[in-house]
Each structure stands twice: as C-alpha cells, then as structure tokens.
Amino acid sequence: MNFWLLVVVKVLVVAGAVMLPGALLVIFGELKISAHMQSRIGPYFAGGRFGWAQPLADGLKFMQKEDLVPAAADARVYRLAPYIVLISTVAIYVIIPFGPDLTARDLDLGVFFLLAVSSLSTLGVLMAGWSSGNKYSLMGGLRAAAQLIAYELPMVLAVVAVAVQAGTLSLGGIVQAQAHTELFGANIHLPYLITGQLLGFLIFTTASLAELARIPFDMPIAESELTMGYLTEYSGLRFTMFFLGEYAGMVAFTAIAATLYLGGWWLPGLSPEAGYMNVVGPIVLVTKVLLLSFLFIWFRWTWPRLREDQLQTLAWKWLIPLSLANIVGTALFKVIM
Amino acid sequence: MTTRLDPTVAMHLSDAAVSVELETPEMTLNIGPQHPSTHGVLRLVAKVDGERVDSVEPVIGYMHRGYEKLAEVRTYAQITALINRIDWVSGFCNEVPFVIAVERLMGIEAPERAQYIRLILAEMTRISSHLLFMSSYPLELGAPTPLMYALREREHVMDLIEGVTGGRFHPNFNRVGGVKPAAGGGSSTKKVVQDLPSGFFDGTRRAMDRVDLVCDELDTLVTGNELFRARTVGVGIIPPDKALAYGVSGPNLRASGVGFDLRKHEHILPYDDIEFEIPVGRNGDCFDRFVVRLQEIRQATRIVRQAVDRIPAGPLQAKVPRILKVPQGQCYVRAENPKGEMGYFVVSEGGRIPYRVKIRSASFSNLSILPWILAGQLIPDLVAIMGSLDFVLGDVDR
Numbered sequence: 001m002n003f004w005l006l007v008v009v010k011v012l013v014v015a016g017a018v019m020l021p022g023a024l025l026v027i028f029g030e031l032k033i034s035a036h037m038q039s040r041i042g043p044y045f046a047g048g049r050f051g052w053a054q055p056l057a058d059g060l061k062f063m064q065k066e067d068l069v070p071a072a073a074d075a076r077v078y079r080l081a082p083y084i085v086l087i088s089t090v091a092i093y094v095i096i097p098f099g100p101d102l103t104a105r106d107l108d109l110g111v112f113f114l115l116a117v118s119s120l121s122t123l124g125v126l127m128a129g130w131s132s133g134n135k136y137s138l139m140g141g142l143r144a145a146a147q148l149i150a151y152e153l154p155m156v157l158a159v160v161a162v163a164v165q166a167g168t169l170s171l172g173g174i175v176q177a178q179a180h181t182e183l184f185g186a187n188i189h190l191p192y193l194i195t196g197q198l199l200g201f202l203i204f205t206t207a208s209l210a211e212l213a214r215i216p217f218d219m220p221i222a223e224s225e226l227t228m229g230y231l232t233e234y235s236g237l238r239f240t241m242f243f244l245g246e247y248a249g250m251v252a253f254t255a256i257a258a259t260l261y262l263g264g265w266w267l268p269g270l271s272p273e274a275g276y277m278n279v280v281g282p283i284v285l286v287t288k289v290l291l292l293s294f295l296f297i298w299f300r301w302t303w304p305r306l307r308e309d310q311l312q313t314l315a316w317k318w319l320i321p322l323s324l325a326n327i328v329g330t331a332l333f334k335v336i337m
Numbered sequence: 338m339t340t341r342l343d344p345t346v347a348m349h350l351s352d353a354a355v356s357v358e359l360e361t362p363e364m365t366l367n368i369g370p371q372h373p374s375t376h377g378v379l380r381l382v383a384k385v386d387g388e389r390v391d392s393v394e395p396v397i398g399y400m401h402r403g404y405e406k407l408a409e410v411r412t413y414a415q416i417t418a419l420i421n422r423i424d425w426v427s428g429f430c431n432e433v434p435f436v437i438a439v440e441r442l443m444g445i446e447a448p449e450r451a452q453y454i455r456l457i458l459a460e461m462t463r464i465s466s467h468l469l470f471m472s473s474y475p476l477e478l479g480a481p482t483p484l485m486y487a488l489r490e491r492e493h494v495m496d497l498i499e500g501v502t503g504g505r506f507h508p509n510f511n512r513v514g515g516v517k518p519a520a521g522g523g524s525s526t527k528k529v530v531q532d533l534p535s536g537f538f539d540g541t542r543r544a545m546d547r548v549d550l551v552c553d554e555l556d557t558l559v560t561g562n563e564l565f566r567a568r569t570v571g572v573g574i575i576p577p578d579k580a581l582a583y584g585v586s587g588p589n590l591r592a593s594g595v596g597f598d599l600r601k602h603e604h605i606l607p608y609d610d611i612e613f614e615i616p617v618g619r620n621g622d623c624f625d626r627f628v629v630r631l632q633e634i635r636q637a638t639r640i641v642r643q644a645v646d647r648i649p650a651g652p653l654q655a656k657v658p659r660i661l662k663v664p665q666g667q668c669y670v671r672a673e674n675p676k677g678e679m680g681y682f683v684v685s686e687g688g689r690i691p692y693r694v695k696i697r698s699a700s701f702s703n704l705s706i707l708p709w710i711l712a713g714q715l716i717p718d719l720v721a722i723m724g725s726l727d728f729v730l731g732d733v734d735r
Contacts, residue, residue, distance in 0.1 A: 038485035135366055139388070139716070215479055216564050224374045224477045225720045303564045305479030307717045308388060310567060 010104045014093045022251040022286075023244050026293050027055040030247075033294065034301045062243070065236040072133030073233065081131065082234070082241035084124030089245050091117040092252040097172045099265050099281030100272065110171040111159055114256060115152075118211060121249065122148040125213075125220060128242075129230035140229025143308055144220035147210055150312050151217075154319035155207035158200040161323070161330040162192060162260045171256075175264035179272035183337060191263035196333055199326050201261040203319050205292075208253040210311065212246065214296060216303045217311055254292035255285065262288050363391060366716075370399050374477050374720045377730030381707075383719070390719055393711040395704060400734040408694040413439050413661050416694070418509045420681075423698060424732035425506055427466040429458045429498065430674045432511040435694075437605045438670040438683045439513045442663050449607070450651040451515035454533070456606045457541070457644045458498060458510070459672075460637045464548055465494045466675035467588075467630045467637075470727045474627060475559050477724040478568050483559050490551040493544040500534045513661055515654035532653050538645050545638040552634055560628060569623035573710055573722035576621060583709070584702035587677025589726055592629040593621035599673035606672075611643045623725035630727070662689055676700050676732060696735055700728035 028043075031054055035042025047053025069075050095110045097103040107113050122144055129141015163169050166177035178191050193201050210217040221229040231242055258264055265281030266272050306314070363384045370378040378399035384391040404423060408416050420435055421428035433455055440446060447455070472487035495505050502508030502517075510517050518532060559565050575585065580593040590597060598615045600608045616632030618625030663685040671680030677699025684693040703726050711719050 034482075038482050039489060040485065135364060218479065219717070222479070222717070224479065225717050227372060301482045302558075303480060303562065304475055304568055305717075306564060307568065307715065309715070 010094075011090075014104050015090050018098075019090060019093050019248045019251070020244075022289070023247040024055045025290075026247045026251055026297075027058075028052060029290070029293060030297050030300075031055070033297050037298075037301045059240055059244075062235075062240040063237050065239075067236040067238060068233070070133050070233050074131035074133070077127050077131035078233075079238070081124045081128035082238045082245070084127065085121045085245040086241045086248070088117050088120035088124065089248045089252055091120075092249075092256070095171055096252070096255045096285075097175055097259065097264055097281075098285055099278040100172075101278055102265075102281060103172055106170055106172040109169050111163055111169045111174075111260075114171075115156055115159065118253075119148060119152055121245065125230050128234070129220075132230065132233040134232050136226040136228075137230045137232050140220045140222070140226045140232070143222075143226075144213065144230065146308065147213070147217065147220065147311060150315035151207040151210035151319075154203050154315060154323045155211065157320065157323035157327060158203040158207065159260065161200045161327045162197060164327065164330050164334060165192060165196060171259050171264070175259060175266055176272060178263045179266045189268055191261060191268070193261045196330060197261055197326075199322060200330075201257070203323050203326070204257055204260065205295075206314075206319065208257065209296065209299065210315075212249050212253060212296075214250070215300045216306045218305055219308050219311065222305060250293060250296060251289060254289045254296070257292055258285060258288035262292075264288075361386070368719075374723060375730075376473075376723075376728060379704075379723075379728075379730055379733070381711075381719075383711075385716065388715050388717075390711055390714050390716060393708050393719070395707050397704070397730075397733050400730045402731075402735065404735045405694055405696055408691060410690065412689045413513055413663065413691065416691070417511055418507070420696070421507045421509060422731065423696065423735055424466075424674065424676055424679070424700065424729045426469050426729055427462045427675045428504075428507045429462040429502070429510065430466075430672065431679060432508070433459055434605065434670045434672040434679055435681045435683070436511040436513055437672075438668045438681050439661075439663060441668045441670065442666050442683060442685055443513065443657075443661075444664075445514050445655050445657065447515045447655055448652045449649050450532070451653050451655075452607050453644055453648040454501070454516050454653070455511065456608065456611075457641055457648070458501065458508070459606065460640045460644070461494050461498055461541075463675045464634050464637045464641075465491050465498070467634045468494070468548070468551075470630055471555055471559070471627075471634075474724045474727075475565065477720050478565065480559070480562075480565070483555055486551055486554055486558070490544075490547050493547055497537065497540055497544055500537065500540075512654065512657075514657035515652070518653055541641060541645050545641055548634060548638050552631060555631060560624075560631065566624060568717075568721055569627065569725070571620070572623045572718050573714070573725060574620060574622045575706065575710060579706070579709065580621065583706040585677070585706055586702060587674065587699050588629045588633060589626055589677065589703055591615065592618035592625040594618060599671060599678060603671060603673075605670060608640075610647065611640050613640050613643075623721050626725040626727075660689065662687065663691070671697065674699055676727060676729065677703055698732045698735060700730075700732035701735075704728050704733050 032042045043051030043054035045051055046057045069078055092114060094104045095107055095113055097106060125144040126141045129137045129144065162174060166174040168174060168177060179189060181188055181190055181195050183195065213220045221231060231239065234242060265277065265285045267284050270277065270280065363386050366383045366385045368383055369375040369380040380396040380399065382394045382396060404419055407419055417432045417436060421431045423431050468487045468491040472484035475483040498508065499505045502510040575593045577593045577595050580590050580595065594617055596615050596617045601615065613636045616629050616636065618629045665685055665687045667684040669680055669682045671678055679699055680697035682695035683691055686692040710722055714722065
C-alpha cells in the first residue's frame with residue numbers, strides 16, 4: 001500500500017476508532033460513577049437508555065458556543081495550545097499494542113517515545129496559561145510546569161525498572177516478556193505487577209495521576225483556588241479539545257500502565273502466540289483500562305486536592321528515592337534470577 | 338573629565354550583569370468578587386509573590402443592603418421579615434435575639450412552649466448551617482462528594498423547618514411575645530390551637546438520627562482522610578489571644594480553645610434545662626474548626642432530642658397589644674448563632690418604629706482577622722483558611 005495512504009488510515013483509526021470512543025466511554029463512566037458515589041442518578045435522558053449519549057451531547061453543546069479569544073490574549077499561541085495538548089495525547093495511542101499484530105507502530109524505543117510525547121502536553125498547558133492574559137491562567141500554567149518536573153522523574157525511573165526486567169523498550173516486547181516470565185528457571189507466566197514491579201506500579205499510577213492533573217493532583221486547574229487555572233478563558237471547541245485531551249490522556253495512561261504492569265493484551269492462561277489473540281487481546285486490554293480508569297475516578301470523587309508544595313515533597317522525598325531503590329532491586333533480582 | 342569605557346572592561350561588565358538577580362515584582366491578584374471560594378461577593382486584593390500571599394486587603398460592601406437604616410422606618414413586626422435575610426443560611430436564629438430585645442423593652446416574656454419551639458428551631462437551623470459548611474468546605478479543598486451526603490440529610494432538617502414555619506430560609510416565624518401560630522389554625526379560631534404540624538416530633542427524632550449517621554459518615558470520609566488532614570492540620574492557626582483581640586466568636590473562637598458559648602451565658606432561651614457540652618478545639622487550625630462544627634452538630638441533635646421530649650403544652654403567644662408600641666428605652670440582646678455572636682442593640686423613643694437598631698453580626702468580626710491570618714500564606718491555604726472561618730457575606734455587609 002501507498003505509504004502516505006497508510007499513514008492517513010492509521011491516524012484516522014487511532015484518533016477516530018480508538019481515542020474518541022475510549023474518551024467518550026470514560027467520560028460517561030465518570031458521569032455515572034460519580035453520580036452513584038454521590039447518591040445521585042446522573043445522566044438518564046440523552047440517548048434513551050442510561051443517558052449514554054450525554055458525553056456526545058455535551059460535546060455538541062460546546063461546539064455551538066462562541067470560540068472566544070480574550071483581548072489581552074496572545075491570540076496565536078492561545079489558539080495553538082489546545083492542539084498541542086490533543087496531539088501529544090494522540091501520539092501516545094500510536095504505540096499502544098492492542099494485540100500481537102494490532103499496533104499502529106511498534107517502535108523499538110516505544111517507552112522512550114511515550115515519555116517524550118507525554119511531557120509535550122505540559123507545553124500546551126503552559127502555552128495556554130501564558131497566552132490567556134489572565135493571572136489565574138498564568139498561575140495554573142506555571143503550576144503545571146512545576147508539576148511536570150516533579151512527577152516526570154519518578155515516572156521515568158519507574159518505567160526504567162520495567163525496561164530492565166523486560167530487557168526491551170518496545171511495548172509489544174514488554175507484553176511478550178511478561179507472557180514468558182521465568183523465575184529461577186521455572187515458567188510462571190505472570191504480569192509484572194505480581195512478579196516484582198508492585199512498587200513501580202504504585203509509583204507509575206501516582207505519577208500519571210499528576211501528569212493527568214486529576215485529583216488529588218489537580219492543582220493546575222483547581223477551580224476553587226484558580227477558578228479553572230489555564231482553562232479559565234477557553235470556551236467552545238477549544239475547551240472541548242482540552243476536555244477530550246484530558247480523558248483521552250486518562251485512557252492512554254491507563255492503557256500504558258496496563259501494558260507495562262498488568263500484561264497488556266495478554267492474560268495469564270492465554271497463549272501469546274495464538275492467532276485469536278488479535279480478537280481477544282483488545283477486549284482484555286480495554287477491560288484492564290476500564291478497571292484502572294475506575295480507580296482514577298474513585299480517587300477523584302473521594303479525595304481532596306493536595307497543595308503544590310506537598311506534591312513536590314511527595315515526589316522528591318518519597319517517589320524518587322523509592323523508584324531508585326526499585327531500579328536497584330530490579331537489577332539485583334534480574335542478576336540473581 | 339569624561340570616562341570612556343574600555344571595550345574589555347565593558348565585556349567584563351556584561352558578564353557581571355548575568356549575576357544580577359531577575360527582578361520579580363509582586364503581583365496584585367484580585368480575588369473576587371466573582372470567585373468560587375469567596376462565599377458570595379467578598380473581594381480580596383492580594384499582593385502575591387508567586388504562590389505566597391504577602392498581604393491581603395478585604396474589600397467588603399458588595400452585599401450591603403442597609404438593614405440598620407431600613408429598620409428605622411419599619412414597625413417591629415416588619416423588621417423580623419428583614420433581619421432573617423442577614424445571615425441567610427441561619428434565618429431563624431437571626432430573628433430570635435431581636436424579638437427578645439423588643440420583648441424585654443416591653444416587659445413581656447414569651448410562654449414556655451414558644452421558647453421551646455424557638456430553641457428547637459434555632460438548633461435545627463444550627464444543624465442546617467453547619468451541614469452546609471460540612472458540604473462546602475471539602476469542596477473548597479477539592480473533594481466534591483461530602484457535599485452531596487451533607488446536603489442530603491440537611492434536606493430533612495429543612496423540610497421540618499419548612500413544615501413549621503412555611504419557609505425554608507426566611508421563616509419570619511417569631512413574633513413579639515411568642516411565635517406565629519402555624520398555617521391553617523391559630524389565632525382566628527380561638528378553640529383550636531394548631532401550633533406544630535402533626536408528626537413533627539416523630540419526624541424530628543428520625544431526622545436527628547439521620548443527621549447523626551451522616552456525622553459518622555463525614556467523620557470517616559473527611560476528618561479521617563489523610564489528604565484532608567494534610568491540607569488542614571496546622572494551617573491557619575489562630576491563637577486564643579488573637580482570636581479574642583479580633584473579636585472572633587462562635588465555633589472559630591471555640592476551635593482556638595476558648596470555651597465561650599452564649600447559650601450557657603445568656604439566658605434568653607431555656608438552654609439551662611438541657612444537658613449539652615461545648616466542643617472545644619486544641620490548636621485553632623482549620624482542622625479544629627471543622628471538627629468543632631462537626632461536634633456541634635452532634636450536640637445540637639442531642640439538644641433537639643431533649644427539647645422535643647420535654648416541650649410543655651401551653652399557648653404560643655403572650656398577651657400582646659394589637660398595635661405594638663414599645664416604651665422608651667434601649668436594650669442589647671445577643672445570642673449564639675451558628676456563625677458566632679449575633680446581637681441587636683435596639684433603641685426605642687416610644688412608638689411603633691425603633692429609633693435605631695445596631696446589628697452586631699458574627700461574620701463581620703470573624704472576617705476582620707483575615708488580613709492578619711492570611712499574610713504569608715500560600716494561595717491554596719488562603720482558600721482553606723477563608724473557608725474554615727465560615728462567613729456569609731450577607732452577615733458581613735448586612
């Protein structure tokens with residue numbers, strides 16, 4: 001097939017068939033789950049049953065709103081910022097393996113690519129905060145930048161331990177390595193969550209909560225302090241892009257966490273080489289993604305927000321030393337094993 | 338003699354300029370009057386250095402409705418309809434001290450049953466006001482769920498208040514010399530005295546049980562929460578001497594360790610017949626202010642239960658002339674409102690209209706400590722401290 005045609009098809013499939021439905025599903029989940037946690041019903045009208053069309057209706061409503069650019073804003077940067085946030089999220093989807101052959105692009109340096117593009121979204125957030133011409137937005141953007149440095153390190157260090165154990169940086173390879181785990185010569189075939197990376201999993205999920213700016217780490221948005229942080233001035237379609245980017249990011253990070261620690265598209269007991277995995281694999285991965293998303297939603301509606309300095313304390317005094325110890329432990333484990 | 342700069346020296350100078358610190362001037366941040374955490378229309382002009390607040394100047398008056406002036410051109414019966422809008426989350430409590438001040442000027446006392454009804458409704462109002470705080474405070478710290486739990490049970494209490502008075506927020510139920518006979522019966526038909534709606538006592542007991550249950554829920558969900566503690570323990574400490582110096586009252590004062598409660602000191606309602614404790618905090622931080630209010634809800638349910646058990650039968654109104662004419666004199670009556678000390682200084686020159694009504698509202702004094710306590714805090718703590726003081730802007734501006 002023509003190379004460029006293939007690229008277009010892949011981008012459309014990744015963005016339209018994977019990212020969009022995933023994000024809408026998680027938004028719907030958040031609406032319904034939060035409602036039931038708060039003894040409410042949640043959406044029940046749009047779409048007929050269970051209000052399943054509520055996220056779509058919300059999106060359509062936002063699209064009809066005026067695309068407002070404040071007079072004090074740096075208009076070009078202001079307009080560009082939401083695209084950067086969304087594109088960096090779409091780029092993560094490119095490397096997520098949904099099955100043995102179901103990857104848009106299985107890069108050899110997949111993990112490296114992931115960490116590089118995921119930090120790109122913070123650039124968009126910083127641009128949004130800077131260009132809005134609003135003091136609250138500026139503070140939100142700067143908080144996001146400060147947060148990036150704090151959580152990116154533990155996240156990278158946690159992923160390094162996985163790479164050490166798997167011996168590869170390719171996400172597909174990491175899934176295969178988990179499917180062939182050996183302990184002291186015995187084939188045990190269990191995901192890394194059980195075989196040595198429990199601490200790394202906790203660090204990675206904590207860091208991804210911070211990366212996604214979800215409670216308890218939603219200081220860049222903090223509606224009760226900074227009114228809405230870098231989102232304050234955005235409206236209409238551009239707000240929708242931030243909103244969609246947030247939930248698409250949640251799906252992306254839970255998918256990465258599932259791939260790195262929970263075995264991705266593979267389940268213990270299934271053969272990773274079998275052809276049927278291309279059908280079963282996506283279902284397995286989506287189930288894991290939804291379970292992890294439920295955890296994130298649960299945190300969001302239970303906990304209050306931390307302070308920025310408390311996040312820095314958590315990152316520098318706890319997560320980074322722990323993740324360094326995790327690398328040392330994993331390396332020793334690898335040698336002994 | 339003019340000096341010409343040697344190019345090599347200039348080069349060194351430009352090197353030296355690198356070490357000059359970047360100038361970071363203070364930013365003036367205008368918080369409010371439209372801001373989610375200012376409880377209405379408070380405006381804070383804050384000088385901030387990054388996230389740190391150097392100084393804060395509260396600007397009030399956006400909610401000023403001039404009740405003190407309005408009271409000078411209204412009859413005493415009309416004023417109760419106004420003053421329950423001062424602190425609109427505890428409307429009933431606002432009426433009580435004013436009505437008692439007028440009663441004292443006229444030398445009459447409300448019948449015992451009316452006093453008990455006032456006590457029960459005042460404590461229910463306290464529960465509803467504190468439950469609103471229980472819901473809004475975690476929300477300000479970013480936890481939205483306790484709001485729903487607290488408001489769900491508050492609704493039962495509001496229903497009871499509505500059943501008796503006909504209004505949820507603005508009951509206008511107190512009359513000089515007693516309380517208003519409930520709708521549908523009362524003053525016109527002299528035989529049938531319909532005072533409290535049927536099933537009120539059973540409904541009250543059930544509602545109090547539910548309020549106690551939600552207090553337990555909030556205890557585990559909020560006060561037991563590590564992150565909530567991280568945000569509130571040791572934040573915004575008000576030492577007892579500072580609290581007294583600024584005239585802080587109510588739960589905020591008691592959280593600082595001063596066990597002063599006007600329900601024990603002023604004998605305007607029959608609190609002496611009822612057993613209850615005054616919860617007192619230890620450190621005077623945001624956490625203590627939250628816990629003291631939670632304990633006060635528990636004490637309030639205890640008070641309501643006892644009052645419901647021992648409410649005497651009898652009339653709702655003392656003998657009061659049809660046209661209220663208050664003799665010359667002046668009187669100050671204060672009461673323990675949910676937000677703190679609420680007092681009315683009523684001056685009468687004789688006649689149907691007061692000469693002057695001075696309103697001492699709790700939130701105004703509680704807010705006056707803001708510039709002192711917010712200096713040097715972080716912006717997230719600013720929100721946490723402001724929320725923990727639990728003021729209502731209507732109560733500040735009147």
